[in-house]
Amino acid sequence: MLDHSKNINPISKILIANRGEIALRIMRSAKEMGIKTVAVFSEADRDALHVRYADEAVLIGPAPSNQSYLVGEKIINACKETGATAIHPGYGFLSENAKFAQMVADAGLILIGPSPLAMEIMGNKLSAKAAALKYNIPMVAGTEEAIDDVAEAKKRAVEVGFPILIKAAAGGGGKGMRIVEKPEDFEEQMQLAVSEATSAFGDGAVFIERYVTSPRHIEIQVLGDNYGNIVHLFERECSVQRRHQKVIEEAPSAVLTPEIRKKMGDCAVDVARSVNYTGAGTVEFILDENLDFFFLEMNTRLQVEHPVTELITGIDLVKEQIKIASGEKLSFTQDDLKIIGHAIELRVYAEDPNNNFLPDIGTLHTYKTPKGNGVRVDDGFEQGMEIPIYYDPMIAKLITFGKDREEARNRMIRAIDEYEITGIxxxxxxxxxxxxxxxxxxGKFDTHFVGKYFTSKSLKNDDETEALIAAIIAAKLFQKDKNVSVQSSVKKNTSDWRKNRLKH
Structure with a gap:
């Protein structure tokens, strides 16, 4: 048996190259492991909770992220200044930046994440598809290479069959993505996709796929150590989205059978194995109306929605990331993992759903989080704080857990009702x-949930109903108070009359 002890490099101080709720979430796990933490912050985050919670904090620049949180040199200098030996990037910012990962390695520091090579391969959808194809992972019909010739691309699109999807090779979040319903619209939509991809990612490469008309978005959480051990921690359903970005996630999915779950999990492990993946990652799939699944991409970082996986498995993913980065071997096997209960997450954004989910920046005049059994809130704000305009407008992640999906769903409704936020x-x-x-x-929904069922009137009707109920209750209370006042007055007058009569 191999002795892995010589490869273990205990981490004593971690710099968290992020902000807000994810920075706090990472710090809490580190604290439980007896590891010191360093916060970095921009001028807009001087009073942020993660800055106060950390053992040390370093100012790294002005509010705009391209002058602070996205400047790798400043992050590495902060490590040298504080003696931190490892960096946890969280999600967003530099978390999937292969160049930054290489900078960290070159500086002799530990990145709590995968190798720069794994990031680079999986960071481009085309190279990710090529790696996955080595293991015969199911793919949506389309091109396996970038296309910049419009005529050739249109010809291939006709062969694939409309509707088709034009996608940017270098990015995500819906940028550089166009759905094309018919051939005559193809040229214009491709030019728009290339332009948007160039603007967003500095890379105009696009490819085409058959458009799955009723897709569900299913992702599989994976963990890999430095010794070739890779496991999956089951799936997350992420189909409730707006602007191609998730708003509600749950684990497990309401539609996967044990057989499909095993097949998807095995494929996810193979995708991770194709790049010798280490740390926590997520393999994303599209599931069609026939429950056939197809590889979409891999995210080489911790996901926003990781808490639902933690709740159904009992595994702290951040602690596992730190252990793996320290050189430890996975302490459990696939057979040790079981699904227990059900979890649902709502991303609480400072957005106006009645106005196309546009950001609604302001001050948290009231901020009271829900409590009680099965309720978890990962946040980075408190009452009186402002939501900065410079960053993602997520305030918190509200997660509920129950013995089954129905209990988790009802618990979420209760928690939402208890959550008090005013000002935005x-x-x-x-x-x-x-x-x-x-x-x-x-459980009969797909990624078109918002488009199919939600309009600005949906919430206005609820608001009007709640306002009517409130008005009725207020009127009853007013009438009750009025009756009590009249009764008190009668009693007082009667009492005075009795006293006056006795005097006479």
Whole structure:
């Protein structure tokens, strides 16, 4: 048996190259492991909770992220200044930047994440597809290489069959993505996709795929150590989205059978194995109406929605990331992992669902989080704080856990009702709308949920109903107070009359 002890390099101090709720979430796990933490912050985050919570904090620049959180040199200098030996990038910012990962390695520091090579391969959808194809992972019909010739691309699109999807090779989040319903629209949409991809990622490469008309977005959490051991921690359903970005996630999915779950899990492990993946990662799939699945991409970092996986498996993913980066071997096998209960997450954004989910920046005049059994809130704000305009407008992640999906769903409704936020618009009302909708309750929904079922009137009707109920209650209370006042007055007058009569 191999002795791995010589490869273990205990981490004593971690710099968290992020902000907000994810920075706090990482720090809490590190603290439980007896590891010191260093926060970095921009001028806009001087009073942020993660800055106060950390053992040390370093100012790294002005508010705009391209002058602070996205400047790798400043992050590495902060490590040297504080003696931190490892960097946890969280998600967003530099978390999937292969060049930064290489900078960290060159500086003799530990990146709590995969290798620069794995990031580079999986960071481009085309090279990711090529790696996955080595293991015969199911793919949506389309091109396996970038296409810049419009005429050739149109010809291939006709062969694949409309509707088709034009996708940027270098990015995500819906940028550089166009759905084309018919051949005559293809040229214009391809030019728009190339232009948007160039602007967003500095890379205009695009490819085409058959468009799955009723897709569900299913992702598999994986963990790999430095000794070739890779496991999956089951799936997350992420189909409730707006602007191609997730708003509600749950684990497990309401539609996967044990057989499909095993096949998807095995494929996810193979995708990770194709790049010798280490650390936590997520392999994303599209699931069609026939429950056939196809590889979409791999995210080489911790996902926003990781708490639902933690709740159904009992595994702290951040602690596992740190252990793996320290050189430890995975302490469990695939057979040790079981699904226990059900978890649902709502991303609480400072957005106005009635106005196309546009950001609604302002001050948290009231901020009170829900409590009680089965409720978890990962946040980075407190009452009186402002939501900065410079960053993602997510306030918190509200997660509920139950013995089954129905208990988790009902618990989410209760938690949303208890969550008090005033001063800004949020996605709380939208979350309640989803939880109470028949499509969600029955599990019969896809990534078009918002487009199919949600309009600005959806919440206005609820608001009007709540306002009417509040008015009725207020009127009853007013009438009750009025009656009590009259009765008190009568009693007082009667009492005075009796006293006066006795005097006479």
């Amino acid at each position: 618009e949020t996605t709380l009302g939208f979350g309640k709308f989803v939880m109470q909708h028949d499509a969600f309750k029955t």
